Amino acid sequence: MELLNIKQARFLLDVGANRGQFASEILKSGYTGTVVSFEALPHVYQELSASASAFGKRWVVAPRAAVSDVDGDVSFNVTKNFASSSLLQPTDYMLEKGEQLTILETIQVPTRRLDDLVGALGLSEGTFFLKMDVQGAEHMVLAGAPETLKRSVGALLEVHLVDYYEGQPSWKQLDDVMTSNGLRLWDVHPFLRGANGRLEGMDVVYVRSDDVLLP
Incomplete structure (x- = not known):
């Protein structure tokens, strides 16, 4: 919240919103801009929309779609815990982590480029803060979002720092994309370690490098 207040982003783009847990916390914590959430799973999308309705115009839910690098339709892997669902196939390493990470079903979902969705929603003015929780499909989202x-x-x-999904990008690849777009690493929050203590997952925060952040 401190960073959001400093950066004064007009829109927080919540890509991979799930049921809206992140967006709800941000809004309740005092974010004064507009949250725009994106989600692909049908039943989760319904819960997300219900949560957003309580916040009026402060929280917008985009048409249901998986944010990717192309417009179309694609198979989407739904895991038992729902939160680990992805456009990509889970690796054997991920499946060994527990039954809740196994695939419950595979469904067809529409895919849209983030640039196209932003345009269709009429977000033509103002700055963005981009949040992505897309389970290995980060490179697809970023490839469809150069203008965003x-x-x-x-x-x-x-x-993820180890392969949880087939074809997922490395952190270095993602870092290269962010850096080439004028964003630099600002903070790291580890959230997942393996049984041997190795760091396997983390949240990383980037800020635009030509901005003055603090007095």
């Missing part, structure tokens, strides 16, 4: 990235004053990405 240009208007982003910061970003929060959930990344």
Whole structure:
């Protein structure tokens, strides 16, 4: 919240919103801009929309779609815990973590580029703060969001440091994309470690490098 207040982003783009847990916390903590959430799973989308309705115009839910690099339709892997669902296939390493990470079903979902969704929602003015929790599909989202990235004053990405999904990008690849778009690493929040203590997952925060952050 401190960073959001400093950066004064007009819109927080909540890509991979799930039921809206992150957005709800941000709004309740005092964020004064507008949250725009994106989610693909049908039943989760319904819960997300219900949560957003309580906040009026402060919280907008985009049409249901998986944010990706192309417009179309694609198979989406739904895991038993729902939160680990992804456009990508889970690796054997991930499946060994427990039954809740196994695939419950595979469904067809529409895919949309973030740039196109932003345009369709009429977000033509103001800056963005981009939050992404898309389970290995970060490179797809970023490939479809060059214009959105240009208007982003910061970003929060959930990344895995070991392969949880087939074809997921490395953190270095993601860092290269962010850096090439004028965003620099600002903070790291570890959230997942393996049984041997190795760091496997973390949230990383980026800010635009040409901005003055603090007095």
